[in-house]
Amino acid sequence: MAAVDELIERHQETLSRALTALTERDYWSPYPEFPKAYGEGAPAEAKAAFEALLGTTFELPGQPAAGEPVATEASPFGIELGISYPRADVDELLTAAAAARAGWAAATPLARAAVCLEVLARINARSHEMALAVQHTTGQAAAMAFQAGGPHAQDRGLEAVAYAYAEQAKLPATASWTKPQGKRDPLVLTKEFITVPRGTALVIGCNTFPTWNGYPGLFASLATGNPVVVKPHPRAVLPLAITVRIARDVLAEYGFDPNTVTLAAERDREGIAKTLALHPDVRIIDYTGSTEFGVWLEENAKQALVYTEKAGVNIVVVDSTDDYRGMLNNLAFALSLYTGQMCTTPQNLLIPRTGISTDQGDKSYDEVVADLAAAIEGLLGDDARAAAILGAVVNPGVLQRSAAAAGGEYGDLALAPRVVESAEFPGATIRTPALIKVEAHKPDDRAHFLTECFGPVYFAVAVDSTTDAVDLLRQSVTEHGAMTATGYTTSPAVEHELVQACLDTGVCLSLNLTGGVYPNQTAAFSDLHGTGANPAANSAYTDAAFVANRFRVVEVRRPA
């Protein structure tokens, strides 16, 4: 059995650097985001490894299994996956997790952090393979699947590990307490502070970002001593199955029960998330997905801490800009990237009907909308380039909304979606965005744009004024939540109003992005993802609050 001490030594520097990064919030990552950093042969090896998985049963040796393996995935790019995953009986899985608890709980927080960093290092080394797994389950294009599914997700995992370690290290392991008693001898006690895990943790994965959204909860719970059951989305099992297998390998190598991390694959529509979520053993739940199920978890899984990221309606307020071209290009890319299938993609662009002032002169509402439509068309004019930005449509629901938009169901089209053909993947389902003109105060329009319309459907909302836009932002974020808010303005007064509205309603704000950073992207170790202060999410990636309650501290005191 390999020694954990060696592992601690190996990863100490990365952990220390991560802890510094958390306080500095400057750019930092130990995981290169450029595919070439992983060596010349890496892509071919990854392709071979990925292809070897197709049509087979994914092995998870040592995990309880029951019944036939399940195959529930379908590549949005149209290739045949045919990978089956072992199913497990919920009670057997939780019994195995409970049995693993004591050994993992007995490890020090530093040892657990080192094991987690080793898991992340091995995941990182297989980033090219993970990219293929993410691409063919989520529909992310290859470049994005590599970055968001690989190094950026690993960053979020490491960030959670670093916070978990820092929070557990807050109290000293032992302290001496000496209370003076005037002329008498002082009272002297020795006190130990020992972190104990909550219990078994459940991670409920999502279809679009199985690793990026799965790793914060997985690693936060694991690093704080809790066994973790990973319940992947039936359409995006492989990225988390690879993750779980790597974690189990590392755990076993270092003398821990591999059932500290398990995979709960299920048949389509089997609904084991509900069974797991209500089980008395499950004390922590991390969830990303629909508002409906997120609220159900919050209201029903009373025995557990529940961390949810649900749906929101993201907003851009367009007031004025000194870089009209930069604004249009930035928005065009933001709305195109991954077909708008990010929880952070703006949905509603609030534009004064009286127009906006720009470095290229005043632009009317119609001009802004037309210019944005043209910017998107320009960006996505070439099919190969379009496919590389859009990726593929993740599921039938998104396709249906794109079709509804195309059919004029949501309002007048300023930009109609078109079908993009992929030379590489003839079976891929790819659509460009729809841009729809609506009125801020028309009840029919409001019914459409004031709910999440997940996917490549955007609303150019004509508002009476920028003040009206800010008011609408306030109302929308308060009632419907938002993961992101974005503003374009050259006016300090408007900027002040926007900032205040975002503080009051609890949503993060990106201002005047015109370059290579987009409203829908957040970077680990610097940006918060969500706030937990509006209905879109009850927590954020990652802050102390996301981690501090996943463990508890037991004190033991004795006379010195």
Next chain:
Amino acid sequence: MAAVDELIERHQETLSRALTALTERDYWSPYPEFPKAYGEGAPAEAKAAFEALLGTTFELPGQPAAGEPVATEASPFGIELGISYPRADVDELLTAAAAARAGWAAATPLARAAVCLEVLARINARSHEMALAVQHTTGQAAAMAFQAGGPHAQDRGLEAVAYAYAEQAKLPATASWTKPQGKRDPLVLTKEFITVPRGTALVIGCNTFPTWNGYPGLFASLATGNPVVVKPHPRAVLPLAITVRIARDVLAEYGFDPNTVTLAAERDREGIAKTLALHPDVRIIDYTGSTEFGVWLEENAKQALVYTEKAGVNIVVVDSTDDYRGMLNNLAFALSLYTGQMCTTPQNLLIPRTGISTDQGDKSYDEVVADLAAAIEGLLGDDARAAAILGAVVNPGVLQRSAAAAGGEYGDLALAPRVVESAEFPGATIRTPALIKVEAHKPDDRAHFLTECFGPVYFAVAVDSTTDAVDLLRQSVTEHGAMTATGYTTSPAVEHELVQACLDTGVCLSLNLTGGVYPNQTAAFSDLHGTGANPAANSAYTDAAFVANRFRVVEVRRPA
């Protein structure tokens, strides 16, 4: 208007020292616990101030009021209080709190900490007056009311303020983010991280420790920017009313809306806690009291973060000791102090029926019980001394349980309670403890001792062996919760088993206390009060988790 900057300067050193204390966990307090430290004239001044309140209406200028003032208190020492408190309409109170929010939220975390420290400093200066308020609402004896109601409660308040400040200061106010882009210019953003409060906080006070149990939540919520509505127990209003008035004075002096802190007095059995707790404005609730209402809050106040301290069954495992006399004296005092009306007082003493080994030879179960009974009788033999340790019976429920024990309802009496007369307060209701012999495995006995029997009723539980005792501790803490566990043993093996049982079930353990520290006492800045890991409480005083989620962080990012 006085300047907050001056306040920050005045309290900076105390705050810094408190932050250090949190990491060191050695003894520390800025608030002297010796009454004489407050000056020779202080007791007389306090008495005059207290007596001036009797029979009057307590004024809270500027707070919304509706209807007749309410008088609901009765001194357990039998004196007439007759103090009325202004009642408020719940909606008006919450509207006033919401209106106060913006101003308080706009203050920096450091400014809020300084205001809280000024509130605590003024409360501290009035510790003698607070002692009388606490004594005559809770029944604590004068010395204890002074310490636990005064400086020790202030310590817990300051501890919460320090944690709140530390957590809010975790992210930098601004950060520069520079991401290299190979040969191209780097991406550069400026990021602001701004803490925002959750919303209005509700503190639901308890009868026995209105300040000690009230201050952690009050100051944690206040220091993180939330307006706080304080709903005192109808029998213990005055200590929190004085606290609220001082807070309002300081807030107003420094330019904040005094309705940032309000008092929600109610008629007896009016039940406004439920109305407040379910109001959508209320986003944080701190509660100390019965399990029934605590669980109701946890299950029903879904819009709020709910921190509860409920009931538990505290346990002592008696295995062996090298200081038999010290053990008996320590337990006798622990069981006598404040008539067992502390949530931390041991209730069940698990003693092997085969006896224990001690420095005074082996002692049978019967001998241990008889010797403990004698130690209690010795300690409380003198009425004046007994009254000074016991204080008075807080409410009719406790008196009823003492009477039931005296009548043999719970089992055979090893020590019968007796009535103590107070020379100072002829109307005081004072009872000594009852010690009852029961069998660990007799169903009738278990029905009595395996539920909380709040007050001076203790069970000497005959167990088959120490192993049996540890098993019973595990079962009891898991099912019924506990605020404290205590052990006496000279065996390293037994100590190991006990520690492991406490880690597994999540309860703090005091080992071999034979001197001037008692199992039911915890010191701020060093000891955790509760763990949040067993059914007795879902949180602890005070750790990062108690504070970190009371605020959220909104990020604003812009191109540099």
